[in-house]
Amino acid sequence: xxxxxxxxxxxxxxxxxxxxxxxxxxxxxxxxxxxxxxxxxxxxxxxxxxxxxxxxxxxxxxxxxxxxxxxxxxxxxxxxx
Numbered sequence: 001x002x003x004x005x006x007x008x009x010x011x012x013x014x015x016x017x018x019x020x021x022x023x024x025x026x027x028x029x030x031x032x033x034x035x036x037x038x039x040x041x042x043x044x045x046x047x048x049x050x051x052x053x054x055x056x057x058x059x060x061x062x063x064x065x066x067x068x069x070x071x072x073x074x075x076x077x078x079x080x081x
Contacts (some may be wrong), residue, residue, distance in 0.1 A: 017062035021055065028054025 004012075032050030040046050064071050 013062075013065050017058070017065060020061055021058040024054040024058040025051055026054070028052070 028050040029047065032047035035050065036042055036044070036046040068074060069076050
């Protein structure tokens, strides 16, 4: 098994976060447009709201990726000396 450097690990996490941001924001935008056309008579706020929800979910996932202590139910065990 090959070891990866910390720079590569961080770069992979950033790549995943960027891809997640694009997918979830795009999905939120699509849901907002459909909801705006079908339910809210073509108002703008459902599009902005659902796009913000998608970006916020992506931000939360990225934050958990870089700081695993924020995942509910996990415990960080200190290394024994």
